[in-house]
Amino acid sequence: MTETFDIPAEKPWSGIVKKGQTIRIExxxxxxxxxxxFYRADxxxxxxxxxDTLRAQGTAYITTGSKLMSSEGRVMLTxxxxxxxxxxxxxxxxxxxxxxxxxxxxxxYQHACRENFIMELSRHGMxxxxxxxxxxxFMNVPISANGAMTVDDGISAPGDxxxxxxxxxxxxxxxxxxxxxxxxxxxxxxxxxxxxxx
Amino acid sequence: MxxxxxxxxxxxxxxxxxxxxxxxxxxxxxxxxxxxxxPAPEVEPGEILASETVPGGWYTTLRLSPGEIxxxxxxxxxxxxxxxxxxxxxxxxxxxxPDTVKLQWTTELKKGRVIFSDMGRVMLSIVEDSSGAHDxxxxxxxxxxxxxxxxxxxxxxxxxxxxxxAKLGLGRGDIPPLFNLFAPVRVQAEGQFxxxxxxxxxxxxxxxxxxxxxxxxISNCPHPLDPRAGEVPDAVDLMRIKATPVPDDDLCRTATxxxxxxxxxxxxxEGQRHD
Numbered sequence: 001m002t003e004t005f006d007i008p009a010e011k012p013w014s015g016i017v018k019k020g021q022t023i024r025i026e027x028x029x030x031x032x033x034x035x036x037x038f039y040r041a042d043x044x045x046x047x048x049x050x051x052d053t054l055r056a057q058g059t060a061y062i063t064t065g066s067k068l069m070s071s072e073g074r075v076m077l078t079x080x081x082x083x084x085x086x087x088x089x090x091x092x093x094x095x096x097x098x099x100x101x102x103x104x105x106x107x108x109y110q111h112a113c114r115e116n117f118i119m120e121l122s123r124h125g126m127x128x129x130x131x132x133x134x135x136x137x138f139m140n141v142p143i144s145a146n147g148a149m150t151v152d153d154g155i156s157a158p159g160d161x162x163x164x165x166x167x168x169x170x171x172x173x174x175x176x177x178x179x180x181x182x183x184x185x186x187x188x189x190x191x192x193x194x195x196x197x198x
Numbered sequence: 199m200x201x202x203x204x205x206x207x208x209x210x211x212x213x214x215x216x217x218x219x220x221x222x223x224x225x226x227x228x229x230x231x232x233x234x235x236x237p238a239p240e241v242e243p244g245e246i247l248a249s250e251t252v253p254g255g256w257y258t259t260l261r262l263s264p265g266e267i268x269x270x271x272x273x274x275x276x277x278x279x280x281x282x283x284x285x286x287x288x289x290x291x292x293x294x295x296p297d298t299v300k301l302q303w304t305t306e307l308k309k310g311r312v313i314f315s316d317m318g319r320v321m322l323s324i325v326e327d328s329s330g331a332h333d334x335x336x337x338x339x340x341x342x343x344x345x346x347x348x349x350x351x352x353x354x355x356x357x358x359x360x361x362x363x364a365k366l367g368l369g370r371g372d373i374p375p376l377f378n379l380f381a382p383v384r385v386q387a388e389g390q391f392x393x394x395x396x397x398x399x400x401x402x403x404x405x406x407x408x409x410x411x412x413x414x415x416i417s418n419c420p421h422p423l424d425p426r427a428g429e430v431p432d433a434v435d436l437m438r439i440k441a442t443p444v445p446d447d448d449l450c451r452t453a454t455x456x457x458x459x460x461x462x463x464x465x466x467x468e469g470q471r472h473d
Contacts, residue, residue, distance in 0.1 A: 009200055029200075044371075050296075051337025051375050055422060059389040060335065071370065073342035073356075086389075090305070090335055092296025097318030101301050101459045103218065114316075129290050131316070133375045143335075143385045147306030148223055149299055180203070182215045187208040191200050 003196045009189040010178035012116035014124065015196060016041055017166040022080065022197045025137055025174075026161040029190035031154035033139035033177040035093040035113045037132060038068060038076050041169035044126055046072045050089040050133040060143055062087040062135055068164070071132075076170055081163035084156040088141035091151065093117065093134050094179045103181040116175035124171065136177075137162055139184045153183045218455075222303035225454060230310040234326040236401040238271055247438040254431040257358035257417040259365050261286060262408035265441025267325065270379055270416075271403040274432030278381040278421035280338040280355045282362075282374055283313065283321050286411035289368060291315045293322075295334045295375045301456045305334050305385070310453045312409070312460060313377065319467060320460040321412060323450035326405035331382035331397035338376050339422045347428035355417040362415035373415075379404050381421040393423045405439075407450070409464055 007013045017023045018041075025034055040046040052069040054060055062068075064082040067075045092098075093113035100108050117131050138156040143149050178189050247266065252258050254277065262268055270279050285291035294316040299305045301314055308330035313322040338355025359373045382397035418434045420427045444451065451461050 045369070047371070049337070049375075051335065052340065054391070055336040055343075058391055060385045060391065061389050071356075071373075073340050090296060091300040092294065095297075095316065095318070097316070097463065098294075098297045098301060098314070099318075100463060101297075101314070101318045101456050103214070105459065105462070127290070128316075129292075130371055133296050141300075143305055143389075145384055145386060147304045147384070149303055149305050150219055150223060151300070180207075180211055183212065187211045187215075188203045190202075 001198050005194040007174065007176045007192050007194060009191050010111055010176060012120035012173070012175050013194065014120050014171060014173040015194070016169065017172055017196055018169050019166050022163050022165045023172060024161050024163045024195040024197065026159065026193040026195070027084070027138045027156045028158065028193050030156050030158040030160065031186035032156070032190050032192055033154065033179070033184040034137040034192055035175040035177050036135045036137055037117065037173040039171040039173070040070065040076070041171050044124065044130065044171070046070045047132045048076060048135070050135070053089065060090065062089050075167045077164040077166050079162060080165050081161070084138055084160040084162070086140065087162070088136040088139045089133065090143065091136060091139065091141045091149070093175060094177065099181060107181060110180070111178040113175035113177050117173065120173050151182045151184050154186060221455065230308065230453070231449065233330055234309060234328045236328045236399060236403070238269065238403040241437065241439055245440045247440055250436045252416065252418045252434045252436060254433055255353035255419055257362045257415065258436065259362045260414050260438065262412045262414060262438065263441065264408055264410055265444065266408050267439040268406045268408070268414065269403060269437040269439060271435045272380060272432060273435060274400065276420050276424065276426045276429055276431030277418050277434050278338070278424065279379040279434055280359070280376040280417040280419070281379060282359060282376055282415045284366070284368065284372070284413045285315060286413050289372065289413065291317050292372065292374045293377065295377060299334050302454060306330065307332050307334055307377065310449050312450050312457050314460060318460060319463045320409045320457065323407040323409060324404065325407045325450060326403070329380065329398055329402045331380060331394070333378040333381035333383035333421065336383050336391060336423060338378060338417060339419045339427065343422040343427065349428070352428070353419060355419045358417035358419065359415055362417070366413045366415065378421055383423055391423060393425065
């Protein structure tokens with residue numbers, strides 16, 4: 001059985017992926033950053049940890065074969081397919097407040113991923129405190145040997161997708177990124193699709 | 199049906215971003231100062247508010263008031279000093295390293311850089327730094343990373359942080375991604391992490407200035423990517439130093455447009471508190 005969820009541009013979504021199921025996250029129009037968090041379904045205190053994931057795999061980006069580690073050192077999901085090639089997990093999600101620092105105080109009143117996360121997490125009894133460092137699927141953030149880091153044009157084409165198999169029951173929380181001040185969404189946020197397959 | 203933005207809107211936003219990007223990337227690393235010399239200078243006894251020596255493998259917690267300086271000085275080799283920070287006034291505001299590296303267009307946090315909270319405000323300024331050898335990407339040791347060393351007494355940073363957070367009234371879910379001082383982790387061309395041990399020298403030290411009332415947790419364990427990760431490191435000396443007036447041309451407050459806007463956000467918060 002496959003469940004399909006169409007997520008409009010700029011909106012949040014959440015759903016349970018049971019152990020053994022596969023979640024496919026599809027960048028329907030291309031060049032769309034999809035900010036994603038994972039929590040253990042029966043204990044939200046255990047959640048995706050970007051630093052543990054990167055250190056354990058020894059490389060700075062998420063792609064096929066990456067094992068997404070929890071804050072308690074367990075594998076939550078494994079990336080089994082990736083038609084795009086490289087995903088960021090070091091640059092976090094946009095917020096109204098960080099936008100003012102990045103792009104000027106006039107951007108304070110623009111929708112942002114952290115607004116989406118706060119609203120979606122509130123449906124599960126969580127708060128801003130529970131927003132861990134997320135994965136940015138389809139966001140292209142190269143890090144140079146001298147430390148330089150920049151959000152570059154997305155490299156994903158329409159229909160590109162990642163697939164992850166759940167190694168435990170997880171809650172997946174997504175913000176379909178509304179950012180228009182940098183190229184992570186091609187300056188034009190678009191709808192995405194999520195499939196959960198047995 | 200999805201309605202796209204117009205080509206004119208997209209072009210205007212792209213032009214604005216590329217200007218931010220050009221300034222942000224060209225700045226680094228050209229205009230930052232050279233590292234602070236070793237050894238750290240003596241501090242007048244009257245300026246020292248508190249001193250503490252954290253044994254290898256252990257942790258501590260402390261409070262800092264705005265303007266106070268925290269000096270961190272490992273006594274020997276093998277210490278990666280992991281640090282977490284929360285706003286004392288509202289612990290839901292906490293250190294946010296993803297924002298910190300993104301806002302400053304660099305993962306190299308060294309003298310002249312600042313540490314941002316999740317609310318777009320500056321929590322800490324890196325005012326002195328002899329090495330520039332720090333890590334914002336790979337976190338600390340965990341029960342899993344020390345298991346391979348066959349020493350059941352070996353302590354780890356994750357457990358230390360859970361304990362430290364508890365003593366500040368916080369839970370494991372409050373622990374943000376950690377800033378590792380004296381952990382020279384760098385990213386190679388294909389994305390692999392590299393431990394550049396040569397960046398560290400005996401006598402290295404760092405001073406961080408608090409930019410708001412802070413709760414701090416510190417863990418003194420080896421970094422898991424350090425070849426010495428199975429050893430108990432030397433102790434780390436911590437010193438809390440009195441605040442002194444910050445000049446208008448202070449490096450950390452003026453170095454980048456992003457830092458300037460961050461401090462403007464701090465000033466806005468201060469105004470709200472005092473009005």
